[in-house]
Amino acid sequence: MLSQLIDHGFDLKRLTPPRSGMNLHCMAVSAGYEQRRNEHYSWDGMKRGTAPFLVLQHTTFGEGILEYAGVRHKLTPGKTMLVTMPHDHHYFLDRGGHWEYFWMVISGREAMRLALEILSHAGPVLTLSESEIDRLVATTLACLTTPSVSPGQAASLGYAALTTLHDAAFRAHAHSAQTHPPAIDRVITYVEDNLASELHVDRLAGLAGMSRAHFVRSFTAAVGTPPSTYVLERRIARAERLLLATEMSVVDIAAMTGFADGNYFAKVFRRVRNTAPLAHRATRFEAA
Known part of the structure; x- marks a missing residue:
C-alpha cells in the first residue's frame, strides 16, 4: 500500500x-x-x-x-x-x-x-x-x-x-498477557478494560474461577504482586498518562481510574508517587 x-x-x-x-x-x-x-x-x-x-x-x-x-x-x-x-x-x-x-x-x-x-x-x-x-x-x-x-x-x-x-x-498488552496462565490472563484483561469500575479481589477471583485465597496466591505468583496492589499500580499509571496527555480535571481523571473522588485520588497519588497530581502534570513543561 x-x-x-x-x-x-x-x-x-x-x-x-x-x-x-x-x-x-x-x-x-x-x-x-x-x-x-x-x-x-x-x-x-x-x-x-x-x-x-x-x-x-x-x-x-x-x-x-x-x-x-x-x-x-x-x-x-x-x-x-x-x-x-x-x-x-x-x-x-x-x-x-x-x-x-x-x-x-x-x-x-x-x-x-x-x-x-x-x-x-x-x-x-x-x-x-x-x-x-x-x-x-x-x-x-x-x-x-x-x-x-x-x-x-x-x-x-x-x-x-x-x-x-x-x-x-493494545497489541503489545495482548501479547504480554499471553505469558500468564489463562485465568490470570482473563483477570489482567478485565482490569485493563475496567479501571473505572470497582475491582474487588472477590470479584476478580470469581472471574478467575478460584477461591479468594487461591486466586491471591496464584495471581501473586504469576504477576509478582498481589492483585490489590496490581490494580492500584495500573490505576496510578493510567492516571499519570492522563495527567500528562490531556487537560482533564483531577476529578474527571479520578472517575476514569476508579477512585471515589478527586480528593481521595490526590491523597493516594501523593502517597504512591510522592507528589501531587497537578505537580506531576507540571513536569511536562520541564525541558527534556
Missing part, C-alpha cells in the same frame, strides 16, 4: 462533506503526504486554536522530533505520532534535516475519546505492524483520492484511522 501512496505523490486535501442532519463525532478533516527538507517546520500544540482535534502522522523517511511531556522522541521511519490539540507539545524538523510523512487530522468528541485512550495506554509514539501501516496508508489514500466525501465517509475514514492505532496500542 505504501508504494501506492508514493506513486500518488505528495499531496494534501481538506475534506468538505456537505452538512448532515445527524451529528457524527469522529470525522476525518484533512490528510496529506508531504516532505520537509532543510526548511523551517515547527508546530506548537498550544498555538493551533482552542477547538479540540487530533493529528496522526506516520514517518516514511528521514526523521522528525516530538517534544512531549518532558520527553524528546525521534520520529524515524515506521513511527506514528498521535497528538491532540490544544496540548503542550512541539513537533518539528531539525535544522538541515529531511522528514517525509503522511498525516490525517480528525475531529469530534468520539475521536478525542479514542485518542485519549490510546495516549493513556501507549503514549504519543506508536510502532505499527506492516499490516497496520497498510491500513493507515489505505485510509490516507482514500482521503486524498475520493472526489467528493460524504459525512458518513468522513466518519468512516476517521474511525478507520483511529481503530488502526487502537489495535497497535
